[in-house]
Amino acid sequence: MRDLDSFCEGLPSAASKVRWVECKSAMSPSRLPGLDLTLNPYQGCAHDCTYCYAPYLMRRERERWSEVSAKADLPRLLRAEASKRRGVIGLSTATDPYQPIEAGLRLTRRCLEELVRAQARVSVLTKSDLVVRDADLLMKLPKAEVGITITTSRDDLARIFEPGAPPPSRRLRALRELNEAGLDTYVFIGPIIPYVTDAGMDELMAAIVGSGCRRAMTDRLRLRPGMLARMTSRPGAEALGDDFAPLCSSEQYLAAMERMVSDRCAAHGLRVQNAF
Ligand code: SF4
Numbered sequence: 001m002r003d004l005d006s007f008c009e010g011l012p013s014a015a016s017k018v019r020w021v022e023c024k025s026a027m028s029p030s031r032l033p034g035l036d037l038t039l040n041p042y043q044g045c046a047h048d049c050t051y052c053y054a055p056y057l058m059r060r061e062r063e064r065w066s067e068v069s070a071k072a073d074l075p076r077l078l079r080a081e082a083s084k085r086r087g088v089i090g091l092s093t094a095t096d097p098y099q100p101i102e103a104g105l106r107l108t109r110r111c112l113e114e115l116v117r118a119q120a121r122v123s124v125l126t127k128s129d130l131v132v133r134d135a136d137l138l139m140k141l142p143k144a145e146v147g148i149t150i151t152t153s154r155d156d157l158a159r160i161f162e163p164g165a166p167p168p169s170r171r172l173r174a175l176r177e178l179n180e181a182g183l184d185t186y187v188f189i190g191p192i193i194p195y196v197t198d199a200g201m202d203e204l205m206a207a208i209v210g211s212g213c214r215r216a217m218t219d220r221l222r223l224r225p226g227m228l229a230r231m232t233s234r235p236g237a238e239a240l241g242d243d244f245a246p247l248c249s250s251e252q253y254l255a256a257m258e259r260m261v262s263d264r265c266a267a268h269g270l271r272v273q274n275a276f
Helices: 013-017 074-082 107-118 129-138 155-161 168-180 201-211 227-232 244-248 251-267
Strands: 019-021 069-071 088-091 121-126 145-149 184-192 215-220 271-274
Touching: 074 107, 088 107, 107 129, 121 129, 129 145, 129 168, 145 168, 155 168, 168 184, 168 201, 184 201, 184 251, 201 251, 215 251, 227 244, 244 251, 251 271
Parallel strands: 019 069, 088 121, 121 145, 145 184, 184 215, 215 271
Antiparallel strands: none
16 A cells, blocks of 8 residues: 555645545446446545535445545556446546545546556546546547536635535636547536526526537435535525525425526527436
8 A cells, every 4th residue: 555645745635634445346337327337436525515415325424525535456456347347437426536636646547547448438527627637538538528517607606515626617617628629528517506506607608608518417406414504504605595595405496496407508509418
């Protein structure tokens, strides 16, 4: 096992908590639509989005979700597995493959090198503009697609609920750069949050269309125990008003918001698909 200290210099403080873990296999079967296999280089996520439900699915302690573990053996295991297993590989589904530690660690990049070697089908989903660094490898993959998650065009609102992630302005710039590089992209608008996603919708649509992206996927807010309390206790959330919490709890309102976002995307010429 390697010492991570050298990787952590100059990275956000959460990175200093990264640990190595060993894994038995590189990929797992996926139950997500459009994906056959999942590949998660990390456990936990320093983006620390308040609405993240991955820790609930992974049965991880929510309070420790931002403590990141890196899968040490992944590139080696992937070399053996990638050429034997067929289908679209989701990179990644239970963490962000381009969270801050990846800038120094390059674990996701090393996995991509193996996937290029195997000429695998890959679908990336991230909230980070760091993905642009790997455009060279992604371009060498057959039919690779890259999704960028955006919940709002407003950097100030995103900071409330996605404290560790790059601001949407950087993600939208990344979307443009990926398209300019010739990659197939889509924007993942989700979770759709009352007073957050609908704020700056015109700017969001203009930026997506202006980036060259032609596809959108939408997803509604999916509350889990303790999640709403975590969201409303974030600094800045109080400015969203007293009806923010009730609206986040209303399935009817959330469904209406998702329809509204889908309609806006379609009106701007985007091909829209609901995530689940
Ligand atoms: S980027 Fe994704 S995996 Fe990471 S905390 Fe946010 S929602 Fe969870």
